[in-house]
Structures are given as structure tokens and as C-alpha cells.
Amino acid sequence: MQKVYARVIIDISHEKVDRPFCYKIPCHLLEQVKIGDCVEVPFGKGNILRKGYVIELMETPDFDPDLIKEIESVKTGIQVENKLIKLAYWIREEYGSTMIQALQTVLPVKQKVKQKENRILLRKCTKEEAALQAEFCEKKHQPAKARLLKALVENEEIPYPLLTGKLHISASTINSLKKAGLVEEINELAYRNPLKEQEMVKERKILSPSQQRIVDSIWSEYENNVRKTYLIHGITGSGKTEVYMALIEKVVSQGKAVIMLIPEIALTFQTVMRFQRRFGERVSILNSTLSLGEKYDQCERAKKGEIDIIIGPRSALFTPFENIGLILIDEEHENTYKSESMPKYHAREVAEELARLHGAAVVLGSATPSMESYYKAMTGEYGFFTLKERLTGGTLPKVYIEDLREELKKGNRSIFSDRLQELIQDRLNKKEQIMLFLNRRGYSGFISCRSCGYVMKCPHCDVSLSKHANGKLVCHYCGYEQPAVTNCPKCNSKYMLGFKAGTEKIEEEFCKRFGEVSILRMDRDTTKTKDSYEEILSDFMEEKAQVLIGTQMIVKGHDFPKVTLVGILAADLSLGVGDYRAGERTFQLLTQAAGRAGRGELPGEVVIQSYQPEHYSIQKAAAQDYESFYQEELMYRRLGGYPPVSDMLMVQIFEKEEQKGILLGNKMKEHLKEYAMKNRMLIIGPANASVGKINDVYRSCLILKHKDKNILKRAKTCLEQFLSTCGIEGKIVQFDFNPMNSF
Numbered sequence: 001m002q003k004v005y006a007r008v009i010i011d012i013s014h015e016k017v018d019r020p021f022c023y024k025i026p027c028h029l030l031e032q033v034k035i036g037d038c039v040e041v042p043f044g045k046g047n048i049l050r051k052g053y054v055i056e057l058m059e060t061p062d063f064d065p066d067l068i069k070e071i072e073s074v075k076t077g078i079q080v081e082n083k084l085i086k087l088a089y090w091i092r093e094e095y096g097s098t099m100i101q102a103l104q105t106v107l108p109v110k111q112k113v114k115q116k117e118n119r120i121l122l123r124k125c126t127k128e129e130a131a132l133q134a135e136f137c138e139k140k141h142q143p144a145k146a147r148l149l150k151a152l153v154e155n156e157e158i159p160y161p162l163l164t165g166k167l168h169i170s171a172s173t174i175n176s177l178k179k180a181g182l183v184e185e186i187n188e189l190a191y192r193n194p195l196k197e198q199e200m201v202k203e204r205k206i207l208s209p210s211q212q213r214i215v216d217s218i219w220s221e222y223e224n225n226v227r228k229t230y231l232i233h234g235i236t237g238s239g240k241t242e243v244y245m246a247l248i249e250k251v252v253s254q255g256k257a258v259i260m261l262i263p264e265i266a267l268t269f270q271t272v273m274r275f276q277r278r279f280g281e282r283v284s285i286l287n288s289t290l291s292l293g294e295k296y297d298q299c300e301r302a303k304k305g306e307i308d309i310i311i312g313p314r315s316a317l318f319t320p321f322e323n324i325g326l327i328l329i330d331e332e333h334e335n336t337y338k339s340e341s342m343p344k345y346h347a348r349e350v351a352e353e354l355a356r357l358h359g360a361a362v363v364l365g366s367a368t369p370s371m372e373s374y375y376k377a378m379t380g381e382y383g384f385f386t387l388k389e390r391l392t393g394g395t396l397p398k399v400y401i402e403d404l405r406e407e408l409k410k411g412n413r414s415i416f417s418d419r420l421q422e423l424i425q426d427r428l429n430k431k432e433q434i435m436l437f438l439n440r441r442g443y444s445g446f447i448s449c450r451s452c453g454y455v456m457k458c459p460h461c462d463v464s465l466s467k468h469a470n471g472k473l474v475c476h477y478c479g480y481e482q483p484a485v486t487n488c489p490k491c492n493s494k495y496m497l498g499f500k501a502g503t504e505k506i507e508e509e510f511c512k513r514f515g516e517v518s519i520l521r522m523d524r525d526t527t528k529t530k531d532s533y534e535e536i537l538s539d540f541m542e543e544k545a546q547v548l549i550g551t552q553m554i555v556k557g558h559d560f561p562k563v564t565l566v567g568i569l570a571a572d573l574s575l576g577v578g579d580y581r582a583g584e585r586t587f588q589l590l591t592q593a594a595g596r597a598g599r600g601e602l603p604g605e606v607v608i609q610s611y612q613p614e615h616y617s618i619q620k621a622a623a624q625d626y627e628s629f630y631q632e633e634l635m636y637r638r639l640g641g642y643p644p645v646s647d648m649l650m651v652q653i654f655e656k657e658e659q660k661g662i663l664l665g666n667k668m669k670e671h672l673k674e675y676a677m678k679n680r681m682l683i684i685g686p687a688n689a690s691v692g693k694i695n696d697v698y699r700s701c702l703i704l705k706h707k708d709k710n711i712l713k714r715a716k717t718c719l720e721q722f723l724s725t726c727g728i729e730g731k732i733v734q735f736d737f738n739p740m741n742s743f
């Protein structure tokens, strides 16, 4: 029987239409309509033409055939892949959202722009000449020119978007080099250099025995049609990327596509060029500096088979490749792989489902694997490999743990322990670089009354206001601003004192103690513009400053060979945030921060200051001992019934009126009561969220726990039905499985 009916989802972002509607396919369109097609259909009483997506074709209708309307037309040119629609279905079922939200997550941005030319800057002189010129420009204090020339020593050609986006080279800099005849601008479309192939081959490293073993094992399973997920545990610099590239090469040679996820912050110029040198124009990059139109172009190129490899953040998963052979996730433990808006999906899990749909393998890599992945590796669900040695040389740094309580007893009231002060002075004398890391976001400066303890809070959010350098009080959640106060609004005392924002305060203290030193500071305030993050890092790289003070941002990505001292000022601040991942996150951050010292020729030292130096996250990070951290953390997760041992679903409630959230939470709990009893599912709450109010919206939550995720998924579906019969909108209740952050 011919399939003459179609289930169509209407492209309106409203829950009421979050179900497929059945349409008849008219004869003249029968040949044309396929799953994933965008069609125009008459909708509602007025039969207004709406756009929709075909998600299923059927022989018989699920609706009275006499009342069924016909599809009006098929929109050509906006074909979406069948597999992506299937994936959207899965995401919707797995994480809870409307089908429309799920589709919007996976479908390429439908925005066609004029094809942009792929401009490329080409080196017109020899490597040696470029290096010489770079040195010359450095002496003349022309850092941008020097930076560009140095990049050109390594790379004969550099695409324009990278020049402006990642290297911060202005048009005038490029022009002056053009005038000097050192570079030339060309159009990629018109340009094919036969030499390029050879250069690309030269890039290949001979793999070490342990690298080769990983590639061989994965590849032999791949060739035997075994498809699974592998985890590579290896410290930074142990050669993971080289393993990825060897695998990519093999998969691509079989005509399959590869998706490689990298946290955007780690997608540095060096990484991008490394891949482009190896894979040439068959690789493309997605990042937030691309416009919607440019992103769409990348999707088009992927669909047409013009590229085989895409590198980007979690959304790169949805690149519409026809046939994917391998999905790689580097730094798989990163928080940014989890979406913070509906559907709240985790890239690792979606990657595994996508791999299933395509028959692809998944490779995860990290120096500090997530508890989830390591657990699966240990239980044998994932293939598991380790890389132990750093290939770039450099020895592991010496780590000291300093007890801040003892410092206080000794009478040291500064934020630098005696040992840290001593080592800072030593590095300042030796003219070596120092990184100081504050283990929390930059906005801890709050204002309180020293007399009655009153804290200045945002009137719209349940958080304290921060004092900025310009004197204003600012809310970091909603942007509310007010002038500073002189008297306490509660007791009218004059002692309203501010604690400066963390990193700013450290800078001030540092200058007081060590005098005039060139310092760069990196936090939310100094990195407001898109490029400032990389600018600060490249300034530090060029040794324009001896000290870099910052928050988590400074521990990711770049390598600084001249850094020989890393100070972690208050290691336990991230332990106090009260969610079950705090210990894991602290361990990851400290391990990464400590790993910043001693990357080059010079040996490094690390000072970890803490009020709870005995905490296992701190002890194990200092010892760089992942395995025993994992064992302790797992014990704690087991006791608390947390992932990866047990799954958890956080039902988040957003209400404009304070009482309504808890009320709704109780209703949902009541609704699930029987189900929970039957399945021995634990329900905790409802309770106020840790940030009880943001932007005048009250937040509360309900937590469900069970060892079997399917029990939780069914509970979620059950709640979705309940909410829709109550007429409660999707915006009010959101679902978050195994949340990454405290709510």
C-alpha cells in the first residue's frame, strides 16, 4: 500500500501544537514528499498556510479521513535530514521539551546569505624571512605585525576569519605587510596549490607505541564493524589530539564524515591551524564568531559533501552530514557540553545516539574525565585507554598545600600565604611568569553593613549586588544597577563597606605588597567583548605582563612556557557551592590550574591555598592522582545516590508569584505519588532553588532519583501529560537530567 498520509509538525513555538497533525499527500506531490521535508499546510479554522516538517509517512490516517486536509506544497531547498528529525524525536523523549524546541536545536539555521568569498592570506616570502621580519617588528614594538608574521612562519596560508577572529589582526596591519610584499591575499575558490598536499603529509607525526596501540585497537574494532564509545584518559600534552587525527584520517579515507567537539574556549588559533594543515580544505570550523549565515553555509557545504570534518562546540553535532563515521569529544568533562536551555541535552549522550543512527564510533578524551564516563569505562561499557607521558617534555610541577587557618594563627592576614609570597618574590626577581588563580567567578564583591550585617541585594534577584570599580552597585544576574550607598538602609550606620570583586582585590593586594609589576587581569569584567579573552592571553604569551590574575578562564586552553609559578588562592571556594558536582569540579579546576606550571623548559611550582586542605579533592589534585580521586568521589556519590551511580531528574519551576512554585511542586509530587511508590522512586522537595529569585521570577525545584533512568523518563512523560491537562505552559516547568550546576 502506498503511503499517502504524512504526520506533520507545525513550526510554531507553542506547546499546543506540539503534536503531529495528519495530512493527506495530494497525488501530484506523492513522489516528492519525504521524511524531513519542509511543507506548507493549511492550519486551524482559517486554514492559514503554515510551515511544518514531515516526521512520518503512513498508509492509513490516524484521524477521520473525511476531515483530513491536504499538504499544499513542498518547500524545496530547505531539506532537512531524516536522521536529524529522528534525533530531535529522541532528544525530546530523553530530555523533555516540545518537539519544536527539539527541532530548532537540531535543524540548521535556515538563513541563506550571499556566498562569502573565502579569502586567504598567503605568505610571499620564505619561512626564514618571515621569522626575521617578526623579530624585527618585535624590536620595533609592533606586536600585531610580529604576531601575524610568526603565525605565517608556521603556516603558509591563513584564512581571513582566523586573522581577525583569533589573531586580532586589523586590516591596516595586513595592508602594511601587503605593501611590503610579504603577503598576498587570494580567493580560495580560485586557488589550488598542488604543493599543499605534500605539506599536509609532512605534518604527520610518527605515533608513539602507546598512541599507536590506541589507534590500532579502535581501528581494528571499527573494521570489524564494532561500534562503541571509547574513553582516552591522558594529561594535556600526552598526545590525544595526534591520536584523534590518525583516527580521523582513517575514517575519512573510507568516505565517512567526522564531527569533533572541542569547548569553544580551547579552540585556539594553534588548534585550528593544526587541523587545517593536516586536513586542508576538507575541514571546517564552527564557532560563535561566525554569523548565522556563515553557519548555514557550513551546513550546506557539509550536506553537499564538500567537507568531511567539522570542529566546533556542542552544536556542531547537528551538522547535516549524510554519513558519519566518527564523533570525537575532547575535554569531555567540560560543563559547556550540557545545554542550559530546553532541551537540556548533554552532547556526550546525544553523540552516542547520533552515532547509533549513523553506525559511527565515539571517542572521548580528557585529562580529568567526568565521573560518568570513567564509571562507564570502569564497568566495561566504554573501551578505555590511558596516555601517561607528556610528549612536550617538562616535568610535573612540585605542589605545596598551604593551610590558610594556620596562616591566620601565625598572624598573616593577607591573601598570600608566607610560602606563596616567598615564591612570588623569587619569580619576580628571576623575571619568570606567574599565574594567580581565584577559584570562583570574578563577582564576589558585595556590600554589607559592618554594624548590623545587612547585605545589599538586588531587588529583582536573590543575590547580592557587586561593587564595581566605577563605584556602582551591579547585579550580575539581571543587570540591575544603582549608585553606591553611604548609609545602611536598615540601621543607618555609616559602615557600609564593600569587599572588592575577587580578582580586582587580589590585584590591589599584589601591588601593595610587591610594588610596580605589570599585571593582566582576566575575569567577567575584563572580558566583556568577544575578543578580549584571547587578547589578554596573547599579551601574556608575549610577556607583556609578568603576572596573570584570573578566574577559571585562565586555566583552559593556552600553554605558557614561561610560567613557573601557579598560585591557587582559595581552592575550597568552589567546594561550598552545595551541589553534588562541587568536589569533581574543584578537582578538575585544580588539576588544570596546577598543570599550567612548568610547561616549558623551566620546572614549575604550584601553591594551593585552602581552608580545608584535608579535603580529598584538594589532596588528590595536588598529587595529580585521578584514580584515587575517582574512588573517593564514587563512594560519596554512592552514599548520596547521585550520578553516575544513580540518575536524577531536577524538575525546575519558574513562577512569578512566590507561593505558586511550591504549590505546583506539591501538586506534581502528589501526582507522582503512586508511581513513585510502585517503582521505589525517591522524590525530594519541592524546595526553593539555591538562587531563589532571578529577574523577579521565583525558582523552586523537585528532585527525583532512581537507579534506572527509564523510570525517571517515564515520570517526566507523566508530568508532561499532567501539566498539559492543567494547561501549564512549558516555560513554567523545565526538566534537567543530572544537572551540571546548582540551581
Ligand code: ADP
Pocket: 205, 206, 207, 208, 211, 234, 235, 236, 237, 238, 239, 240, 241, 242, 243, 391, 392
Ligand atoms: P593532547 O591533545 O593530549 O594535549 P597533543 O596531541 O596536542 O596532546 O600532543 C602534545 C604535543 O606533542 C604536540 O605538540 C604534538 O605535536 C606533540 N606530539 C604528539 N604526538 C607526537 C608524536 N607521536 N611524536 C612527536 N610529537 C608528538
Ligand code: ZN
Pocket: 449, 450, 451, 452, 453, 454, 488, 489, 490, 491, 492, 493
Ligand atoms: Zn546596618
Ligand code: ZN
Pocket: 458, 459, 460, 461, 475, 476, 477, 478, 479, 480, 695
Ligand atoms: Zn538582579
